[in-house]
Amino acid sequence: MFNKLRLTILSIILITIPLMGFGCKLFTNNEVKELYKPISLKWWGVWEDSAEVETLISAYQAMHPNVTIAYRKFRFEEYEEELTRAWLEQRGPDIFSLPANYLKKYQNLIKPLPASMKLPFLELTGVVKKEPTIVVREITNITPKKVRDAFVDVVAEQVIINNQIYGLPLSVDTLALYYNRDILTKAKIPLPASTWAELVDQAPRLTLFDTNGNIKQSAIALGTDNNIPRATDILALLMMQNGAQMIDGKGFATFNLAANDSSFFPGINALEFYLNFSDPNKTVYSWSEEMGDALSLFMSGKLAYFIGYNYQTPIIRAGAPKLAFNIAPMLQTVPDVQEVNYADYWTLSTYFGTASENIAPAWDFIQFATTNTEVLNLYLTKTNQPTALRSLINDQMQIEGLDIFADQLLNARNWYRGYQPNEVEEMMNDLIYQAKHNLNSKYTITNLLNDIIKRINTTINPE
Known part of the structure; x- marks a missing residue:
């Protein structure tokens, strides 16, 4: 099973730039030296087990070997208290999960998604002999309009605040x-x-x-x-x-x-x-x-x-x-x-107090995990969760047990x-x-x- 997963992830690497590159520009080796350094991200959540998110983390790290992501799961009853205590003590996670209707409550502690970011990527380059090479690209991030286009309506209604994106979901229930x-x-x-x-x-x-x-x-x-x-x-x-x-x-x-x-x-x-x-x-x-x-x-x-x-x-x-x-x-x-x-759904967000060098990879991982349909589909299949993406609804409507929930997504609403x-x-x-x-x-x-x-x-x- 592990080898099969690794093969799947390696195949995804070759198509990730077209999928995630909402727009990109190649930079020189000087940019590589500046940006390609070890990055350690902390991700806190409630519902996902470590084995379940490993699919997402492994696929991202295959493209970004300099980034490590450590996931920690909390009990629902303790999570908010632990999260607020960590923020007060300035040791909060770079990436954290929140119920969508909590985004405004913690709006001042969330770093909105920037318009663009510079990131190093591991790619196979060369004409005759393909060799792994680190290149830096400037990525134009997903926009509020593209959130409305890609996700079911209830997502844009809650994650976009003052025309900025404060979180993105892995699924919608x-x-x-x-x-x-x-x-x-x-x-x-x-x-x-x-x-x-x-x-x-x-x-x-x-x-x-x-x-x-x-x-x-x-x-x-x-x-x-x-x-x-x-x-x-x-x-x-x-x-x-x-x-x-x-x-x-x-x-x-x-x-x-x-x-x-x-x-x-x-x-x-x-x-x-x-x-x-x-x-x-x-x-x-x-x-x-x-x-x-x-x-x-x-x-x-x-x-x-x-x-x-x-x-x-x-x-x-x-x-x-x-x-x-x-x-x-x-x-x-x-x-x-x-x-x-x-x-009802939870989102992934980036802490506003995270180290400046961690902001771009943290948000890039969130975008990758929530919008890369190949990787996300592996995760949703493993966890048996309904999608948040319009493009995966028809596929999930063919899966017994998820079909009912997937069929309800397009007219699902929330209010507060x-x-x-x-x-x-x-x-x-x-x-x-x-x-x-x-x-x-x-x-x-x-x-x-x-x-x-x-x-x-x-x-x-x-x-």
Whole structure:
């Protein structure tokens, strides 16, 4: 396997300059002496294992033998604290991973992608006898326009800030519908729901109660904030699909407003629909705050539908190897007319305080890893992740297990564009909790949503 990988990487070297050279100019040997010196880069991340990123690192180092890249993986729970501590102590990594909606939070600690860079390359030169030679080229980097052309829309919407590129992703994930085949079969439901209307029809048939009225088998986990992974993503998706404009042109939250100056408030309607599934007085009642974690209950075979991301597939398979489950496209309001999906992804960025000689190779590696389709495809195949590049979508739509997620990428969206993503997620969770517990005739759901919007909008501009 190692030899096969090395052969693949060597073949990639010969085509890398056309792929990555958005524009280049050859320099003399004096430039080589100045730039060709040992460079050591540190890369910190959360989700990738060292063995998984080795494909990317080895391919890059084959072209740039003077560059070494040391990858370190952290637990999600410790990562942000470790990263901020390292920055304060001026020992931060040259390359680091961030959730896309954290880019503005840490914007001042990110070195934006320069317009061009000078870099040494290992190339085979000569007419009769090919020999390895170090040459220096000036590379014109990927531009915001080319980001929009190469990546799915949701990437450009978040990584481009003030017409500068602050990060690039290896992959983009989307919400999809996991379902338990055995539960659906037992309820005589031949196919999983494809619309929210179909789910409403199926929910009473899939939810079972014990003699005390407690839920012992649930149709789907919806309606609460405390025991549903990524509950705020699901609620935001419902609002988008319902026609809510999440933000205006300046990034301020507007999902409390009526649709097109009408009397219909899509954000409120979506929130009420979401809450119905945890309301014992509704026919779709199938979930409660007292139940366990939704992912755990799905793995235990007590939940018919689970809304989750691709990254949760290996978790389910490892935790419940005998569970008969499949993955279907995310539920839609009006499929084939106005399909809307929800995206979540992390980006690679370069630390603004990194040594000046490390900036060019750090950003060059990020561009190489995220845009070289040959190398990136090896990585995505190894990690079973959906692509962020438009050019790889059709190929992934032929891969069982990735086809659902790849098919959803072109109409996947996200929304928050502010500087305090942690706090806003808490506000959205608070919206769910208060809407369930604290409404009355004097403090309505409209009052609540307006208050949450005001709180969110205090985070849009930096203090």
